[in-house]
Amino acid sequence: MVNTLMRPVAGAGSCVVGVTDMTNDLLVRRLAIRLEGDDRRVILRPFVLSNGRVRTLFDRLEPMDEYTSSNLLAEIEIGYADRHANLHAAFDEHFRLGSDLIGWSNGWSKTKQSLAGAYLTMEYAIDSAALFNPSIVPHPDQSNLPEGDVRFLMSLRATGEGHISSIVFRTGVITSDLKVNVDPLPTKLHRSRVAPDRAYDKNLFRQKLDEMSVHLETVDRVLERLPDNFSLAQLSLVVEEVRPTLSGVAPSGETLRTMLWLAQSNYKINLTTSTPISELVIFPMNEDESRGIEDLRMVRFVEDDGRVMHYGTYTAYNGFRTLPMLMSCHDFRRIEIHSLNGPAALNKGMALFPRRIGGNYVMCSRIDGENLFISYSDAVHFWDKAERLIAPKYPWELMQIGNCGSPIETPEGWLLLTHGVGPMRSYAIGAMLLDLKDPLKVIGHLREPLITPIGEEREGYVPNVVYTCGAMVHGNQLFIPYAQADKSTGISVVDLEGLIDRLVDGGVG
Numbered sequence: 001m002v003n004t005l006m007r008p009v010a011g012a013g014s015c016v017v018g019v020t021d022m023t024n025d026l027l028v029r030r031l032a033i034r035l036e037g038d039d040r041r042v043i044l045r046p047f048v049l050s051n052g053r054v055r056t057l058f059d060r061l062e063p064m065d066e067y068t069s070s071n072l073l074a075e076i077e078i079g080y081a082d083r084h085a086n087l088h089a090a091f092d093e094h095f096r097l098g099s100d101l102i103g104w105s106n107g108w109s110k111t112k113q114s115l116a117g118a119y120l121t122m123e124y125a126i127d128s129a130a131l132f133n134p135s136i137v138p139h140p141d142q143s144n145l146p147e148g149d150v151r152f153l154m155s156l157r158a159t160g161e162g163h164i165s166s167i168v169f170r171t172g173v174i175t176s177d178l179k180v181n182v183d184p185l186p187t188k189l190h191r192s193r194v195a196p197d198r199a200y201d202k203n204l205f206r207q208k209l210d211e212m213s214v215h216l217e218t219v220d221r222v223l224e225r226l227p228d229n230f231s232l233a234q235l236s237l238v239v240e241e242v243r244p245t246l247s248g249v250a251p252s253g254e255t256l257r258t259m260l261w262l263a264q265s266n267y268k269i270n271l272t273t274s275t276p277i278s279e280l281v282i283f284p285m286n287e288d289e290s291r292g293i294e295d296l297r298m299v300r301f302v303e304d305d306g307r308v309m310h311y312g313t314y315t316a317y318n319g320f321r322t323l324p325m326l327m328s329c330h331d332f333r334r335i336e337i338h339s340l341n342g343p344a345a346l347n348k349g350m351a352l353f354p355r356r357i358g359g360n361y362v363m364c365s366r367i368d369g370e371n372l373f374i375s376y377s378d379a380v381h382f383w384d385k386a387e388r389l390i391a392p393k394y395p396w397e398l399m400q401i402g403n404c405g406s407p408i409e410t411p412e413g414w415l416l417l418t419h420g421v422g423p424m425r426s427y428a429i430g431a432m433l434l435d436l437k438d439p440l441k442v443i444g445h446l447r448e449p450l451i452t453p454i455g456e457e458r459e460g461y462v463p464n465v466v467y468t469c470g471a472m473v474h475g476n477q478l479f480i481p482y483a484q485a486d487k488s489t490g491i492s493v494v495d496l497e498g499l500i501d502r503l504v505d506g507g508v509g
Contacts, residue, residue, distance in 0.1 A: 026502060028451055028492050031180055035134075035156070035170065035489040037127035042083060043191040043281050044090040046097055047122040054098045054120070061116055062106065069112045076118050083123075085188045091117030093193075126166055126189070126281055127158035130461055132483035135298045135405050135470030139171060139277075140310065140331045148176025150474050153277060153332070154481055155296045155312065156489060159461075165292030167282040167314070174474045180491060186279045192269045199229040200263060208262060208341050212321065218246060218255040232263050258321075262339065265316055265323060269335040277332045284316070291317040296327065297351045297469045299406035304356060311380070313340070313350045313363075324350050326381060344375045344383035351406045351470075352380075353414070353439070362439060364389070364416065366402040372418070374440050389440055390432070396422040396449050397430065404429055405470025408478075409436070412500050413443050417480070419467055420449065427465040428452040429482060433503040444503030451482060451492055460485025 049057070061069075081087050095117035098104070108116070139151035151173050158168045168189075172182035202223055209219050225238045239256050246252035271280055284293050296314040303309065312327035324340040324347075340350065346367040353362040360376040363383060367373050373386040392401045397420020404417035414434040419427055428449035435441035453466045468482040478494045 026450060026494065026498060028494055031491045031493065033180060033182065033491050034484075035131055035182070037129060037131045037158070037160075037488075038185065039125050039128045041127055041158075041168075041185065041189060042123040042125050043189050043283060044084055044086070044121055045124045045191065045283065046094045047120050049098075049120070051102055055102045055104075057119055058098070058102070058104055058106075058116060061112065061119075064112070064115075066109060066111065069109075069115050073111055073115045073118065076115075080123075083188070085190065088114060090121055091115075093117070094120040124164075124283075125160045126168060126283070127156075128160045129163065130159040130487045131156050131168075132159075132486050132489055133157040133295045133467055133469050134481035134483065134489050135296060135312075135468070136472045136479065136481050137298045137300045137310065137470070138472065140308075145173065146176065148475075150174050152472060152479075153298070155298055155469070157295055157483075158281070159292075163292075164284065165294050165317075166284065167293060167296050169277050169280055171276070171278050174479060176475070178475050178477055178493070180479070183278060186276060188279065189281050190271070190275055190279045192280060192282045195268050195270070199231060200235070200266070202226060202228050202230065204341065205262070208339060209259065211341065211343060211345075212258065212262075212323075214258050215249070215251040215255040218242075218249060218252045219259065221246065222256070222259060235263050236260065254320075261318060262323070265325065266338050267336075269337070271333050271335070273333060280332075282335075291319040293317070293325070295348065295469050297349075297403075297405045299352050299354050299470070301352065302355050304359075311352050313352060315348045322348060324348070328380075338381055340383060341381055342377075342383040344373070344386040349402045350383075351403045353407055354409060357437070357439065364403045364407065364439075366400070370400045372401055372403065387440060389434075390442060390445070392420065393445070394420070394447050396420050396426075396428050396452075398422060399425070404468045407434065407439070408471065408473055410473075410496070410500055412504055414439055415478075415496075415500070415503075417450075417468060417471055424464060426453065427467055429466055429468060429480070431499060431503060433500065442508050444506055445508045446503065447506065450494065450499075451480065453485065457484040457490070460487030462486035 091114045095113045098120045134154050134156045136152050136154045139153040142151055154170045156168050158166050174180050222238050222242050294315045296312045298312040301309045301311050310329050314325050316323040316325050324345050326340050327335055327337055329335040347369050350363050350365040360378055361380050363375045365373050367386055371391045372389040374389045375383045375386040377383050392398045399421035402419050404419050407414040407416045413436055416432045416434055418430045418432055420430055421427055429451040430446045430449045433444040451466050453464050458464050463485055465485050466482050468480055471478055471480040473496055476496050478496045480492045481489055484490055
């Protein structure tokens with residue numbers, strides 16, 4: 001394995017650089033690793049056109065003879081087949097989208113259908129603008145490793161044209177002597193193909209819409225025509241039936257879009273056993289999620305009976321409202337995506353604890369956009385109440401405080417990395433220690449930040465920001481992948497024992 005798309009930190013003469021951040025004398029070692037976007041990493045996505053333009057395109061293709069169609073398609077294959085593993089599958093999918101949109105049924109040959117699909121397809125460079133906000137967990141496959149090594153799985157927020165965010169994954173190994181090797185980038189990527197949930201519960205669906213403060217009169221006009229358990233196809237049909245009857249109701253259009261958005265945001269992803277996780281791109285394909293999916297916080301969750309589940313919380317965004325989401329899977333081969341529900345499932349930055357406490361799931365969140373909260377629930381998808389854990393306290397976090405991923409269990413307590421916003425909207429990473437039995441009890445809270453942006457880290461899409469969505473312990477060291485100015489990603493290492501000692505000895509001030 002080799003490091004790819006990396007460059008040394010300024011002044012680095014080896015793979016580890018010792019840096020002391022600001023006035024905090026805990027040694028933060030910045031690794032000479034930087035993960036950056038790559039214009040060559042492209043996926044196939046629909047080239048979305050209006051009904052009229054699709055019809056015009058198909059009318060123009062209609063008289064084209066088979067010989068010309070075949071030659072054009074062959075030229076496209078020569079130009080793009082080596083860039084994508086699923087070229088013809090994408091063409092077929094996008095032709096179906098176009099033909100369904102306008103009700104086209106002219107009996108074209110397979111060749112002409114594929115050609116039409118090619119016209120309705122575009123390449124999208126997923127991380128051409130930025131690669132940031134990482135989280136990291138042990139990889140579900142730890143086979144064939146030397147003793148003392150651990151394989152990791154890192155998620156990152158990738159941003160391309162139009163600042164649309166998707167989720168990508170990188171893998172690698174932390175060796176027994178604490179070196180980090182990141183696997184080479186895959187040559188081809190697989191955009192997630194999603195299947196909607198088979199059925200939605202009417203009562204739960206209405207409850208979630210009520211929490212989202214949409215126009216319930218419109219909601220009820222739709223739901224009264226649906227069975228207690230309905231499919232996405234049934235919902236879509238009824239929405240179109242009801243739409244003309246609501247022309248005089250001011251918020252009805254946005255409410256109907258929100259209903260479809262909510263349904264389409266609950267789905268499944270299947271990844272074949274032969275496809276490496278690092279090739280998977282979870283890309284928002286729903287137009288109502290046009291602003292992307294943001295900041296996956298992964299956690300390896302262990303049930304009381306020892307069963308392991310991988311969860312990840314993230315935010316879906318359509319340009320108008322955010323929707324907190326939960327990803328769940330065993331081995332990243334069958335991934336389920338569902339919305340998080342309840343009055344405490346609000347805002348951004350929800351992070352699940354890695355095990356139950358007192359029989360309940362526990363979540364750290366920032367539901368008011370300013371303070372940290374703790375929530376308990378007996379059902380992982382429903383969060384009814386939250387209690388404030390802590391408010392901003394020190395100068396570097398006075399504007400707002402939030403979590404930086406799921407807490408890490410240590411014998412002394414739950415280690416929770418935090419982010420704080422200070423003067424000049426500068427973001428820094430700090431740390432807290434919470435009681436193992438009662439995480440609402442704060443044992444220690446760093447008075448000074450652990451990581452602040454320095455040097456090149458200050459320059460980027462959003463200056464003066466460092467941020468992480470989750471860290472990982474190996475060999476009594478805390479490995480923190482972190483975003484730099486919302487543009488690139490680095491990795492820092494902190495001695496876990498020294499950090500815990502500081503938190504225990506320093507207390508909360």
